[in-house]
Amino acid sequence: MTSPHDAIRAAAGDGWSDDPATIAPHLVDWRGRVRGAAAMIVWPRSTDAVAAIVRAAAAGRVPLVPQGGNTGLAGGATPSPAGDAVIVSTGRMTGIAAVDVAGLTVTVGAGAILADVQAAAAAAGLAFPLDLAAKGSATIGGLVSTNAGGVQVVRHGTMRAQIAGLEAVLPSGAVLDQLAPLVKDTAGYDIKQLLIGAEGTLGIVTRVCLRLVPGPRDRAVAWAGVASPDAALALLRRLRAEIGEVESFELIPAAGVDLVAAHGLRPPLAQAAPWQVLIELASPRAAGLTEALTAVLAAASPIDAVVAQSEAQAAALWRLRETLPEAERRDGVAVKHDIAVPVPALPGFVAATTPAVEAAFAGSRVLAFGHLGDGNLHYNVRAPAGHDSAAWVAANGAAVTRLVNDRVVAAGGTIAAEHGIGSVKAAELARLGDPARLAAMRAVKAALDPLGIMNPGKVLA
Numbered sequence: 001m002t003s004p005h006d007a008i009r010a011a012a013g014d015g016w017s018d019d020p021a022t023i024a025p026h027l028v029d030w031r032g033r034v035r036g037a038a039a040m041i042v043w044p045r046s047t048d049a050v051a052a053i054v055r056a057a058a059a060g061r062v063p064l065v066p067q068g069g070n071t072g073l074a075g076g077a078t079p080s081p082a083g084d085a086v087i088v089s090t091g092r093m094t095g096i097a098a099v100d101v102a103g104l105t106v107t108v109g110a111g112a113i114l115a116d117v118q119a120a121a122a123a124a125g126l127a128f129p130l131d132l133a134a135k136g137s138a139t140i141g142g143l144v145s146t147n148a149g150g151v152q153v154v155r156h157g158t159m160r161a162q163i164a165g166l167e168a169v170l171p172s173g174a175v176l177d178q179l180a181p182l183v184k185d186t187a188g189y190d191i192k193q194l195l196i197g198a199e200g201t202l203g204i205v206t207r208v209c210l211r212l213v214p215g216p217r218d219r220a221v222a223w224a225g226v227a228s229p230d231a232a233l234a235l236l237r238r239l240r241a242e243i244g245e246v247e248s249f250e251l252i253p254a255a256g257v258d259l260v261a262a263h264g265l266r267p268p269l270a271q272a273a274p275w276q277v278l279i280e281l282a283s284p285r286a287a288g289l290t291e292a293l294t295a296v297l298a299a300a301s302p303i304d305a306v307v308a309q310s311e312a313q314a315a316a317l318w319r320l321r322e323t324l325p326e327a328e329r330r331d332g333v334a335v336k337h338d339i340a341v342p343v344p345a346l347p348g349f350v351a352a353t354t355p356a357v358e359a360a361f362a363g364s365r366v367l368a369f370g371h372l373g374d375g376n377l378h379y380n381v382r383a384p385a386g387h388d389s390a391a392w393v394a395a396n397g398a399a400v401t402r403l404v405n406d407r408v409v410a411a412g413g414t415i416a417a418e419h420g421i422g423s424v425k426a427a428e429l430a431r432l433g434d435p436a437r438l439a440a441m442r443a444v445k446a447a448l449d450p451l452g453i454m455n456p457g458k459v460l461a
């Protein structure tokens with residue numbers, strides 16, 4: 001008799017392995033904190049192959065764990081330790097079709113790497129307006145499934161806003177075909193929206209039609225020091241009112257600049273400032289943005305500011321921001337939170353929560369940075385200086401997270417702004433999620449995946 005795993009192997013053709021050394025890198029998350037086990041990994045090349053694998057898995061009740069670039073930060077792509085799951089990697093579904101310049105779209109396989117999609121759009125004089133530091137490994141399927149954000153959301157929205165069409169294999173093995181880039185479609189429920197941000201719990205995304213925008217012909221990048229998150233938001237409002245074209249607006253505390261400096265990068269400002277912002281303006285027209293940005297900064301008189309005068313200087317400023325997660329990782333383990341509150345509430349949230357956390361956990365150091373214009377901060381809490389950070393986090397992490405998350409919810413916010421829930425936040429979502437929304441999510445999950453084979457244990461605890 002064929003075992004369920006034999007049937008999946010047959011469906012996968014030559015694209016499978018049960019070699020422990022081959023599977024090993026797929027069993028641990030990017031941060032090295034979530035570890036699991038799997039019976040096998042498969043690398044389908046086509047939607048039909050994914051559908052055959054899913055049908056075989058459903059017949060044998062085998063759990064499937066979709067995996068793209070494995071850069072996710074919530075443990076969503078890591079199988080449970082049970083060891084019976086099959087990892088479905090999109091590593092061979094990397095096709096990028098010709099850019100549709102007239103329609104401003106490009107259709108790509110779920111395994112296409114973000115940086116490759118950006119390059120394909122740029123080669124056609126267009127841009128794919130979603131960017132994040134993991135772009136060299138993160139895949140379109142992963143970005144869709146986490147509804148990723150990044151550094152251009154302030155202007156273009158999250159991944160959801162970039163999706164014109166989507167194809168996916170549902171847990172039954174049926175292929176959902178909503179790939180056509182329809183601008184209007186009111187024919188009932190828009191089921192593809194459920195797959196966006198579902199973290200692989202409702203199906204496997206196989207192809208995506210992405211929206212593109214005209215490529216930038218002018219851009220300006222600056223770094224400015226400000227007294228507070230409030231002052232940073234005032235600067236954002238002023239830039240929007242007086243120039244527009246705000247593509248990115250990132251907040252970094254002085255402690256974050258110190259961390260990247262310890263990493264060997266030169267701090268950009270001569271004067272110390274408790275909070276600093278990285279600003280990018282971009283326009284598809286030649287718009288004199290560097291001059292305009294310089295003028296607004298001169299009038300707003302922040303504590304200090306530098307405006308990039310060349311592409312190399314602009315790249316150096318961006319490198320400071322993009323190095324921060326890695327610099328923080330090297331500094332030690334921290335209690336991580338990816339929170340968002342309504343934008344106007346963010347300065348008040350930081351002003352009230354940081355002293356509360358640092359008082360409740362003596363010596364702890366909050367490092368809050370990120371996407372101020374989206375109300376989204378990576379609100380990380382570091383161990384007291386000189387402590388074994390791993391031991392401190394193991395002892396205090398859950399209590400720190402409860403304190404932070406309770407305050408986020410009280411401020412009308414979310415405990416998962418852009419990284420998703422995965423396995424690491426599932427218990428907190430169950431504790432704090434809106435009951436009606438959680439009940440609806442469970443009902444959708446039960447309707448689409450009654451056997452519970454699709455990424456079990458993720459999102460819904």
Ligand SMILES: Cc1cc2nc3c(=O)[nH]c(=O)nc-3n(C[C@H](O)[C@H](O)[C@H](O)COP(=O)(O)OP(=O)(O)OC[C@H]3O[C@@H](n4cnc5c(N)ncnc54)[C@H](O)[C@@H]3O)c2cc1C
Binds near residue numbers: 137143148
């Ligand atoms: C240095 C660094 C910086 C980052 N910066 C940001 C940032 O600024 N903003 C942000 O939003 N994220 C950021 N991330 C997180 C990460 O890059 C994103 O979550 C990204 O979307 C994950 O893509 P991936 O291909 O690596 O997905 P994976 O990690 O492989 O998977 C993520 C989730 O999606 C599911 N999945 C993957 N592919 C599919 C598919 N085809 N069908 C169905 N489900 C699927 C997985 O099961 C899992 O639940 C960062 C990560 C790193 C390491």
